[in-house]
């Protein structure tokens with residue numbers, strides 16, 4: 447069956463099968479990477495690609511790395527390196543060469559000729575892993591769209607090449623006619639997929655909007671950082687958490703009962719990676735709806751990985767691409783139980799001093815994480831049930847003034863008010879001996895040691911609300927005089 451044949455026939459399956467036949471599963475591979483002047487890398491620059499290739503089911507038998515100012519326009523690597531690659535492929539009888547860079551269609555073709563085997567690039571490999579891990583209908587649609595978009599320019603060049611070989615330059619041979627048919631088929635399928643995904647996105651947006659009663663926290667981070675493990679630790683969700691890249695390709699949302707705060711929704715979603723293909727990010731828009739609407743992002747980083755700082759930057763880059771980098775975000779450093787993690791944690795905290803160390807596996811640091819999330823979500827607000835004496839019109843007016851009254855219920859001798867207000871005001875109610883119950887949020891602890899100037903404040907009338915007839919409090923300097 448030719449590549450062209452596989453594109454014809456009924457929709458869905460044939461187009462998909464065309465790409466599945468390209469899968470690198472169960473093959474032996476040689477890795478290749480060019481490192482440019484601005485690229486960062488660890489002791490073993492092929493570490494990440496080895497993990498990706500293994501996640502795709504291949505067996506890595508060797509690899510070459512070359513540092514260059516810029517790629518060779520024809521073969522990406524220099525002549526000598528390509529020859530080294532060819533020998534390595536021959537020696538191991540490798541089935542495929544996987545590049546940790548993105549290649550142009552003509553570079554791929556030239557390299558295939560030079561090394562005598564199939565060559566695939568980083569984007570194609572990532573798409574392949576996504577394709578084999580996609581379980582849900584939505585993830586399958588997203589992956590198929592990204593794969594077809596990736597293939598379209600390659601499809602064109604492949605057929606131009608073939609038709610020229612058989613019919614000569616400038617002739618419109620059967621190959622080119624075939625190409626037109628194939629292109630139209632692929633474009634039609636891309637159009638259908640975009641429409642289907644748009645419908646999914648609108649449905650998701652409605653679902654997410656329907657959950658507005660709860661604040662939502664979304665886990666984001668580099669793939670394999672431990673997001674799903676943390677989700678399981680916090681909510682007993684039972685989602686798949688395995689040592690595999692891109693294990694999660696959908697979004698799961700669970701209730702997380704935050705101690706001293708109340709229930710919030712926690713969502714776990716697809717992981718990110720350096721240079722995540724742009725069209726893949728775009729096609730996963732619907733899956734990332736929860737993340738885009740979240741009240742708080744927990745950015746989970748992996749302290750067991752020597753490249754943790756680069757991974758953090760890569761995640762920030764994807765968040766920027768998703769236009770959610772302005773959202774309130776807390777950096778969480780996971781796997782601090784692993785060897786060498788303390789040193790890496792230190793390096794991360796030197797750059798991000800507020801990063802919270804945890805181990806999703808052992809539970810270390812989870813309490814502190816919950817407390818920080820509570821504080822951040824409260825963002826200075828609490829929701830209270832307040833019981834006031836029926837005759838206490840003054841405090842009723844005050845609550846109306848400083849906060850929002852959600853509901854009011856009058857009883858014989860008291861009134862029960864459900865209110866949201868800045869947490870610093872809730873302290874005043876407590877000081878006044880009014881009965882309150884905190885439904886959500888945290889009331890900050892009263893300062894134990896007063897500032898020296900506070901001692902000098904008048905003790906009478908300090909409970910008056912500013913703007914309600916109170917004499918302005920003296921400024922610290924004035925009080926100290």
Ligand SMILES: Nc1nc2c(ncn2[C@@H]2O[C@H](COP(=O)(O)OP(=O)(O)OP(=O)(O)O)[C@@H](O)[C@H]2O)c(=O)[nH]1
Pocket residue numbers: 667668669670671672673674675676686687688689690691692693694695715716717718780781782783784804805806807808
């Ligand atoms: N030692 C250690 N291992 C952890 C910890 N948290 C997660 N892991 C392991 O890291 C691997 C990846 O965990 P996952 O929770 O699947 O990671 P993820 O971020 O959801 O990954 P993707 O869904 O693939 O993006 C698994 O083998 C986990 O057991 C931790 O705190 N300590």
Ligand SMILES: [Mg+2]
Pocket residue numbers: 673674675686687693694715
């Ligand atoms: Mg996961």
